[in-house]
Each structure stands twice: as structure tokens, then as C-alpha cells.
Amino acid sequence: MARKAPLSDDALELVARRFAVLSEPMRLRLLNELRPGERTVTQLIVATGAGQANISKHLGLLADAGMVGRRKDGLNVFYFIADESLFELCDLVCSRLQAELAAKAAAFTPETNSTRP
Numbered sequence: 001m002a003r004k005a006p007l008s009d010d011a012l013e014l015v016a017r018r019f020a021v022l023s024e025p026m027r028l029r030l031l032n033e034l035r036p037g038e039r040t041v042t043q044l045i046v047a048t049g050a051g052q053a054n055i056s057k058h059l060g061l062l063a064d065a066g067m068v069g070r071r072k073d074g075l076n077v078f079y080f081i082a083d084e085s086l087f088e089l090c091d092l093v094c095s096r097l098q099a100e101l102a103a104k105a106a107a108f109t110p111e112t113n114s115t116r117p
């Protein structure tokens with residue numbers, strides 16, 4: 001597999017900003033709630049238990065970053081995932097964390113073959 005060229009400082013800044021948007025647990029919860037399909041702010045409030053102002057603030061940041069989109073239908077605004085690659089990144093990180101946690105759990109599992117003093 002060929003190695004990619006190092007990123008420029010400007011590119012690294014863009015990547016850092018993208019990860020900064022994803023570093024907030026509530027924004028990850030919102031993305032997770034949007035994974036099955038679009039939702040209104042009211043539906044997201046019910047699903048997360050967070051307040052309307054908090055949800056709207058985070059949705060605005062996600063929209064500004066191009067991660068979610070919105071469409072208006074009458075009085076409702078529906079939010080949806082605009083960048084499906086987010087889930088590839090999330091799945092990659094989650095599978096790695098799962099493997100690490102399994103390895104740590106195995107370290108605390110008593111061996112069936114061991115003899116006790």
C-alpha cells in the first residue's frame with residue numbers, strides 16, 4: 001500500500017476543525033439519532049432529552065460543517081445526514097474501540113486452566 005504524502009498545515013487545520021465538531025458527545029448523539037433517517041428538532045429533543053436551544057445550537061454547528069442538511073416542510077424543519085462518510089469514520093473508530101475493550105476485558109477474565117495456590 002502506497003503511503004500518502006504528508007498533509008499541509010492548511011489541510012491539517014481543516015482536519016482538526018472537522019474532528020473538533022465531532023468531539024462533542026451531544027453532536028455524536030444527534031448524528032446517531034439521524035442515522036436511520038431525517039428527524040425534526042422536536043423528535044431529536046424527545047430522543048435525547050436535551051433542550052431545544054441546546055439541540056438547535058449543535059445542529060447549527062453540524063450544518064455549518066456540512067455534516068447535516070435541513071429541509072423545511074410547512075412549519076417543520078427536518079434534519080438529515082448530509083455526509084454519509086461520517087458513518088465510515090464512526091464505524092472504524094467504534095470497531096477499534098470494541099477490539100481494545102475486548103482485549104482489556106480478556107485480561108480480567110480468569111483463565112480456566114490456571115491453578116490457584
